[in-house]
Amino acid sequence: MNEIRCGSCRKLLMKARPNAIIDAIEIKCPRCGTMNNLRPVVIDQQEPVSERQERRDTEALNGQVKKGGPAASS
Numbered sequence: 560m561n562e563i564r565c566g567s568c569r570k571l572l573m574k575a576r577p578n579a580i581i582d583a584i585e586i587k588c589p590r591c592g593t594m595n596n597l598r599p600v601v602i603d604q605q606e607p608v609s610e611r612q613e614r615r616d617t618e619a620l621n622g623q624v625k626k627g628g629p630a631a632s633s
């Protein structure tokens with residue numbers, strides 16, 4: 560069971576199994592009133608981070624291609 564906590568005050572909002580959430584949901588924290596947007600992806604997985612790293616790698620690669628490329632015709 561994953562503990563779904565408020566992103567602002569860390570109050571425990573609910574517990575859910577990894578597959579319990581099949582679509583995006585919003586839950587308002589009863590303590591601080593923060594609207595927490597939750598996605599089916601398990602929060603513990605840092606998928607957004609790896610996605611960023613992929614993008615950075617791609618950008619770096621493109622930069623190298625531009626710099627190392629023989630055609631500097633701009």
Ligand SMILES: [Zn+2]
Binds near residue numbers: 568
């Ligand atoms: Zn809260």
